[in-house]
Amino acid sequence: MITFTQIEALYWANKLGTHTAASERLHTTQSAVSKRITEIEEFLGAAMFDRTGRTMQLTSKGREVLEIGEEILQLRDRLLERMGKPVDVVRRYRIGVTALIGLTWLPKFVQEMRERHPLVSIEPEIDLSTALTAKLQRAEIDLAIVPLTWAGRQFDWRVRF
Known part of the structure; x- marks a missing residue:
């Protein structure tokens, strides 16, 4: 099973370019972000990032997961708003x-x-x-x-x- 926190880790790591920057944005540790992304990779059996270069680049599978993951996060936020719950964005x-x-x-x-x-x-x-x-x-x-x-x-x- 993939969780919202794992999708958020993937999203922010890609958007900000590093696990460290993603961890600061998510108010967690760099190792927690890495662990969440690793859990997605293990569950799906595919690497999310190409780790051969100096910069983080999404793999083709990573792009697919991120595209659908962004939709999932948006739907979650829409559901919360529709139900009168504030979206807890820190x-x-x-x-x-x-x-x-x-x-x-x-x-x-x-x-x-x-x-x-x-x-x-x-x-x-x-x-x-x-x-x-x-x-x-x-x-x-x-x-x-x-x-x-x-x-x-x-x-x-x-x-x-």
């Missing part, structure tokens, strides 16, 4: 803060966010203002809370949704 929000914020009000903020919005995964990161703004510009974090200016420069504020 939203990941990476927030960067300076050390002072991390030591003062951030823990309470994260706790309250998790209580009020259980489907939002708050991932705080503490670093220097310069490092946080660089990470924000590279889209490695979604929000940076830092002093308005540093070293005489004005920030270019960008909100990413």
Whole structure:
């Protein structure tokens, strides 16, 4: 039997290009993603990815499974919505803060966010203002809370949704 979690692992590993990226998206470990894909392969008796190159490429069987798997996931979501059940999609929000914020009000903020919005995964990161703004510009974090200016420069504020 193939499960939704196995199909999701295959889907995200293919979409994001690595098991590690898929594990971050699914909030699990890289080994769990690998195991789920291996379970599909063992059940169907066919490899999902060509592992001979440096990049992950779906095999022809992998493309077939993924095509139908995407339909299965969409049908699952449609069924849940039609029955009035919210589709439990965990939203990941990476927030960067300076050390002072991390030591003062951030823990309470994260706790309250998790209580009020259980489907939002708050991932705080503490670093220097310069490092946080660089990470924000590279889209490695979604929000940076830092002093308005540093070293005489004005920030270019960008909100990413």
